[in-house]
Amino acid sequence: MAFKLLAFAALIAVARAGVIGAPLAYAAAPAVAKVAVDTDFDPNPQYSYSYDIQDALTGDSKGQSETRNGDVVQGSYSLVEPDGTRRTVEYTADPVNGFNAVVHREPAVAKAVVAAPAIAKVAAPVAYAAPVRAYAAAPAYLG
Template sequence: MVQKLIILSALVAAASAVAVLPGPVYPGLAGIHGLPGLPALSPLPALPALPALTKIAAPVLPAITKIAAPLAVAKVAVPEPYDPNPQYSFSYDVHDGTTGDVKNQQEVRSGDVVQGAYSLIEPDGTRRIVEYTADPVHGFNAIVRREPIAVKAVAPIAKVLAPAPLLHAPVIAKAIPAISALPALPALPGLALPGPLSPYHG
């Protein structure tokens, strides 16, 4: 904003400045030609007249309009409805065999008195059970117990003995009776064979 004011005042000063120009003759040189030892100087020709300077008005800048910021709307907090005797109860149970996540919780509230319990399986395999109460007179109180988890009895696995290695018995060759030659087949009449039949014969 200050920069704009400086520029504006410089423009106004430049527009209102008056130029002072010398007259058509140089009056200071008129008496110089009479000095001893110097040649006489002829008077200088008159300078042509300069056109009159026109004053240029400072540019008119548009007025800067300030826009007011929108007014903030005050929100009035509406009080929530008051329940002099709040009541609720809830419970949940998780038993995930794949991840081992086993836990549960139940809680009951009647007015300002809360009673509940939760349990979970700890990494060492015990179950932690927490029973708690809360009221305006005694505050929050909890009782923590730990119980071992009943381990399922697993039947012992019978040991399977590996069979004894087999001893190789001597190979006994059985004699296969020789097959006697088959009798020749009788020739069929009218059928002449060209020669021996062989799959490799061309």
């Protein structure tokens, strides 16, 4: 609170000294900047794409396809869930109805058996016994 009071008092002192409130010099009006216009704008965009992944090594199975014609998008994607069921989602999107999706689930599919990588087997290690040393009687010290 004391800081605010001190700052306010300093502001008043500066204003009374004539530093604040002095007439400002006005600069010339700034030049009007040109606005960049995107000439690549497509008022009716259209595209179509799809992909599919089937990886037997990892068991990854998924895919997607989608088409767009103007503001209307239609597509679907599918993937295998961790429990083995296949989830397929079909969707549409347009300015009138918004985004709508329908989800389908198919029962678990038999998982592909993934072969374990071949590892060269090493023969069992040969038993090794430390050499046995025979110790002579400790020498007698004569003192």
